[in-house]
Amino acid sequence: MAAAKPIPVETFHLAPTAAGTLQARIQQLVAEGILAGRFSPGEKLPSTRALARHLGVSRITVTLAYTELLANDYLTSRGRSGYFVSDNAPAPPAFGALPARRETVDWSRMLARRYTGGPAFDMGRPADWASYRYPFIYGQADPTLFDHGNWRLCAMQALGAKNFDALTQDQFDADDPELVRFIAQHTLPRRGIHARAEEILITLGAQNALWLAVQLLAVGRAVAVEDPCYPAMRQLLVQAGSAIAPVAVDDAGLPPEAIPDGTRVIFTTPSHQCPTSATLPQERRETLLARAAALDAVVVEDDYEFEMAYLDTPAPALKSRDTEGRVIYVGSFSKTLFPGLRLGYLVGSEAFIREARALRASVLRHPPGHIQRTAAQFLQLGHYDALVRRIGRAMAARRAVMEEAVDRHGLEVAGKGAHGGSSLWMRAPDGVDTAALAQYLRASSVLIEPGAAFFAGPEVPRHHYRLGYSSIPSERIANGVARIAAALA
Structure with missing residues (x-):
């Protein structure tokens, strides 16, 4: 019997930004390789020791990932020989070569109704907002507070x-x-x-x-x-x-x-x-x-x-x-x-x-x-009520820091909730376009929300902005507000 073809350990790479536990990510790496047809039935996987050393993780993490794949029939174990792609593993579909596609549908006429092209609103929130050091954005949770x-x-x-x-x-x-x-x-x-x-x-x-x-x-x-x-x-x-x-x-x-x-x-x-x-x-x-x-x-x-x-x-x-x-x-x-x-x-x-x-x-x-x-x-x-109390204490502390920093730098507050909330509604000096201000501040790792999108009509005030504090730690607030003040000055 011919020796099974080994899958090179260099084939496996963990994306640094991928979500999930290390075990789940390794399991996903192997499963996706099988489902995509890159790993074929009978091929031998790297040993748990070799893969752990290559990925920089513990051997038990790889072993647990392999064990889960074994239970789901993606892999099979052959005595002391190691782990192999199972003959019963899901096979990728054999569609053959896909035909060349040239769209001829005129979607401008075909769509009975459109949902794009309405009033656009830019809340100043890029997809990678969490990578910014001073994200004064609204509506995002602080994972450190969640139970x-x-x-x-x-x-x-x-x-x-x-x-x-x-x-x-x-x-x-x-x-x-x-x-x-x-x-x-x-x-x-x-x-x-x-x-x-x-x-x-x-x-x-x-x-x-x-x-x-x-x-x-x-x-x-x-x-x-x-x-x-x-x-x-x-x-x-x-x-x-x-x-x-x-x-x-x-x-x-x-x-x-x-x-x-x-x-x-x-x-x-x-x-x-x-x-x-x-x-x-x-x-x-x-x-x-x-x-x-x-x-x-x-x-x-x-x-x-x-x-x-x-x-x-x-x-x-x-x-x-x-x-x-x-x-x-x-x-x-x-x-x-x-x-x-x-x-x-x-x-x-x-x-x-x-x-x-x-x-x-x-x-x-x-x-x-x-x-x-x-x-x-x-x-x-009762976990929800406990969470609400914990969030309330954190928001009260952050709001106090926000109000002190805003007052110290002479920024104008246009509205703040009497009972609490997680943001301040701000007014910049007349003539300031806060959409341009928001774009300028991104270079300083500061995110704010321009206010024009909240108003109706073609001619809207452009000097309002919102500062949320639900997703920024208290210790960063003062420096972030200082950067906003410096940009306005």
């Missing part, structure tokens, strides 16, 4: 036999009952909201919740939005063909009397206006509900950051004062857990939620069961 250990345990529990049926069956339009129960009994009452399970829908983050609300309420209709506002909110409305009326906010948020006649839907962020951080006073909330009733309009309340109230108890949600079923409430766990989780919820009258559930089912059926059950376990066991 990785307990989240991992909850994910493992969610995969247990007890929960397996709930994870593997197609629930069509249903949600995890444990997650819905926690939201109804614990999360919403903290905002003064009482809702039944039939009035709650789990979504893929607040963005998905807002999209559902727009599709059901705002297509082709007159809507009022805050100005400035969350840029993606305005883009959703543009795509829906809504007649958008921007309503300028002031230091107290949205002025209800400025909402024009004929408005059918009002989109607002009353607890923490995006991006100015203004909080709508109680009197204005009552006036806003009265104005909505007079217009026979509905209100979509985006309460995206209520968990970030570490300075003072937040005001009850606008939904808590709703006695007519006129307010649709949007909440999210993505800001406090991590953005990639994409888990949020809609709360509204049963008739609205019924339609939202049907629309969601036609697009994505339901959010992944494993994510829902893991989050439910994390919430029920």
Whole structure:
């Protein structure tokens, strides 16, 4: 029998930026080589000792990777001869030579509807933002604050036999009952909201919740939005063909009397206006509900950051004062857990939620069961509340450093949340284009968010910018603010 062809150890290289544990990355290296046809059945892999020495890892790490591949029938072991590519390993498809392709479809005519070309918004966030030393960007989690250990345990529990049926069956339009129960009994009452399970829908983050609300309420209709506002909110409305009326906010948020006649839907962020951080006073909330009733309009309340109230108890949600079923409430766990989780919820009258559930089912059926059950376990066991308190302490400390540095360098704050939050809304001197400022600061490893994208209209103020502090350590804040001040000077 001819000796098996060995695979040279030099074939294996670990990408320095690849994600995952060393064991998983080595396992992936071998599996991808087999799936791509580079490693053939019967070929001998380098010994665990040789591969460990070549990759600069421990031998046990390579052994564990090989053992996992052995269990999955990618590899086979032959006594003391070593590890070989299994004869039963998945084989790459034999398609032969692919034909030359020359596209003849005119997509400018073929597309029935376009989603590009709408209002562009540059939030000043490059893909490699984490490599910058002073990332004053909003909405990104600090991994040092997250409870990785307990989240991992909850994910493992969610995969247990007890929960397996709930994870593997197609629930069509249903949600995890444990997650819905926690939201109804614990999360919403903290905002003064009482809702039944039939009035709650789990979504893929607040963005998905807002999209559902727009599709059901705002297509082709007159809507009022805050100005400035969350840029993606305005883009959703543009795509829906809504007649958008921007309503300028002031230091107290949205002025209800400025909402024009004929408005059918009002989109607002009353607890923490995006991006100015203004909080709508109680009197204005009552006036806003009265104005909505007079217009026979509905209100979509985006309460995206209520968990970030570490300075003072937040005001009850606008939904808590709703006695007519006129307010649709949007909440999210993505800001406090991590953005990639994409888990949020809609709360509204049963008739609205019924339609939202049907629309969601036609697009994505339901959010992944494993994510829902893991989050439910994390919430029920108290890990979430502990995490929120830990994040709150960290944000309070960073905010204090931010305010001191901003004050010391004479930078102008245009808005900051009275109850907390994770950003400051800033105003540069007149004549400063903060998009150009942001580009200039990148050379100093500083990231800021230009403010023009938050405003509506062709002529928008260009001297605002946002400084987030959720993803920058306290000890770097002062130097980063000093660099911003120096650039402005």
